[in-house]
Amino acid sequence: MTEKIRIYLSDWQYNAGVVGLYNILNHAGDEVIINQNYMEIEPGCLEGFESKYFNYLIDKYWEIISINKIISFEKIISHNKDNDFEDLNEDNLEIINNYIEDVKKYIKSNSYKAAYPLIDSTVDLLILEKHLKKIKLKKKQDIQDIIPEVKAIFNTLEEIIEFMKLEDSRKYIGAKNVIYTIINKAWDEVCFLNRQTKEKDMYIDYNNYFVVPTIDYIEKDKSKFKYVCFSCDREMENFNNDLSFLVNTGFDVSRKSSHIWEFNNDVAVCPICKLVYSCVPAGITYIIGSGIYINDNSSMKNAININKKLYKEIYRENDTDKKLTYRALVEAINEEYIDRIKYELADIQLVRYENGKYRFNILSRKALKIIKDSKEELDQLINCGFREINTYFNIYELVMDRLLNSSNMFTLIQKLLYYKLSTPKNCYFNTLNVLNILKINMNFMKEVGYMKEVEKDVVKLGNISGYYLRERYRSKGTIDKLNGISYRFLNALKTNNTASFMDTLLNCYLYANLPVPEVFLDALRNEELFKTIGYAFVAGLIEGKKDENQKNGGDVK
Secondary structure (H helix, E strand, O other): OOOEEEEOOOHHHHHHHHHHHHHHHHOOOEEEEEEEEEEEEEEEHHHHHHHHHHHHHHHHHHOOOHHHHHHHOHHHHHHHHOOOOOOOOOHHHHHHHHHHHHHHHHHHHHHHHHHHHHHOOOOOOHHHHHOOOOOOOOOOOOOOHHHHHHHHHHHHHHHHHHHHHHHHHHHHHHHHHHHHHHHOOOOOHHHHHHHOOOOHHHHHHHHHHHHHHHHHHHHOOOOOOOOEEOOOOOOOOOOOOOOOOOOOOOOOOOOHHHHHHHEEEEEEEEHHHHHHHHHHHHHHHHEEOOEEEOOOOOOHHHHHHHHHHHHHHOOOOOOHHOHHHHHHHHHHHHHHHHHOOOOOOEEEEEEEEEOOOEEEEEHHHHHHHHHHHOOOHHHHHOOEEEEEEEEEEEHHHHHHHHHOOOOOOOOHHHHHHHHHHHHHHEEOOOOOHHHHHHHHHHHHHOOOOOOOOOOOHHHHHHHHHHHHHHHHHOOOHHHHHHHHHHHHHHHHOOOOOOHHHHHHHHHHHHHHOOEEEEEEHHOOOHHHHHHHHHHHHHHHHHHOOOOOOOOOOOEEE
C-alpha cells in the first residue's frame, strides 16, 4: 500500500503552492488531512489532477476571464429583445459597439484560435466574426431606423455566445484564459507555456510535464537515490528539476552554471515539489494584473483560512475594476485575527505581485495595531484619490503601503496639499481626508516611539488655526493671497525649515491683526510635531472647516 504524501510548510513561494494544492483538491472534493504545519493527501488524488487544476482556476477566476465577459452580454441581448428594443438609445448603442469590439478582439486572438480545434463543434467563429460590425447612427437616422441592423448583430452574437457556453469551450477557452491571465504570472516557459511545445492540448501537456513524473516518482524505489531535494529533503534520482520555470525565481542551470558554487548544481527539487510549485497560481489571489498572498506559516490551517478570506474580500462585490487589495487585506485580517492581534499574533510576511515583480512587506504587530486603531480614518480614504499625468492613484492604497513599509506620511501629505493648490481638478479628495492621514500618521509615530508625550489634538488645533486665519483674510478681501502664502509654508515644511515657516506665520498674523495660537509653541518642540501641526494648519488655510467648539484657533497667548 502506497503511503500518503506529506507536504510541509516552508518558504513563502512553496507555501503558496501548498495552499494552492489544497485549494485544488478541496474544490474537487478530495480528502486532505490538515495538521499543524503540514497536510497529507492520498496518491490517488493525483489521478485526473490536470482537470482538477484547470477547473479550480477557471471557477475561481470566472468573474474576470474573457469567456465570461462574452457570455455575460446575453442578459443585455435578452433584455432588449424582451422589451422590443424600447430602451435602446445612443448610450446603449455605444455599450453594444464597445462589446462588439471586445468580442472581435477576443475571438481573433491567437489563444482563442489555438483552442478552437480542441472544441467539438461545427461552428466557425472566425466566419461569424466577419459578420460583426459596429452599428453607426447616421445624421438623418434615429434609433428606430437601425433596430433591424441591431437585431441582425444580436443574432450573430447569440451564435457566438452559444458556442462559448459549450462544455468544451469552457474547458479549453477557459483554460487558455487562465493560462495567460493567471498562471503565467507565477511560472512560465515550460509545459504549455513553452513556445516550442508540440502538444496542443494543455490538459495533456500539464499531465505529462507535472503529474506523470510525480506519480512515477512516488512508485519508484528510492533506496539508491543519492541526491536530496532542495525544498523538502526527499531523495532524488537527479538534478533535472530546477526552479528556473518560476517567475523571478532561480536560474537556468544549463546556461548560467557560473551562479553555482564551483559550477556544481545542487539547486533542484523532486517531482512532488515541482508539482507543488505549479500550484502557486492557485494559492496567490490575483486581480487586474496584481497578486497578493499572506504568508502566515504559523499553521497550515491559518495559511489556508487567511488567504481564503482575502480572496472572498477582494471578489466580494461585482465591480472588480475598483478593487482595493489592501482594503481586502485589512478586512481579512480583522476577521481572522481580531481576537489575537494584541497578544498572540507574530509578524506575518505579505507578498505582492506587481508589474512582473514580487514585493515583500511584514505585517508586524505594530502595523496591525496601527491599522486597527486607525480604522475610522482609513475608511474615510477608500474612495479618495488623485490623478498624476494619466495615472489614477488611490490614497487608501498609498497610505497602507506606507504603513506596511514603516514609512511616515509626510511626503504623501506634502504632495496632496501641493496638488490641491496647483491642480485641484485632478484631486478627488478634500483637506479633511488629509487630516485623516495626519491622524493615522500620528498613530504610527506614537507606535514607533515618537510623539508619545502629545496629549492635545494638535491636528485639530492646527487645522482650526488655518481656518480662522483664512476667514480673516476673506473678511479683508485678500483671500487670493493665501495661495502664494500656502506654497511658502509647504516649501518650509518640505525642507524642515522651522525659521522660514515661523517667519511667514508671524507676518500673516501681524497682517490679520490676530494673536498667534498657542499650538504653534508645540510646533517648536520637535520635527514631527512641527510637520504635523504645520500640515494641518496649511490644510485649514487651503480649505478649512469650522469647529463651533473652538474660537480663533483655540487658546492663544
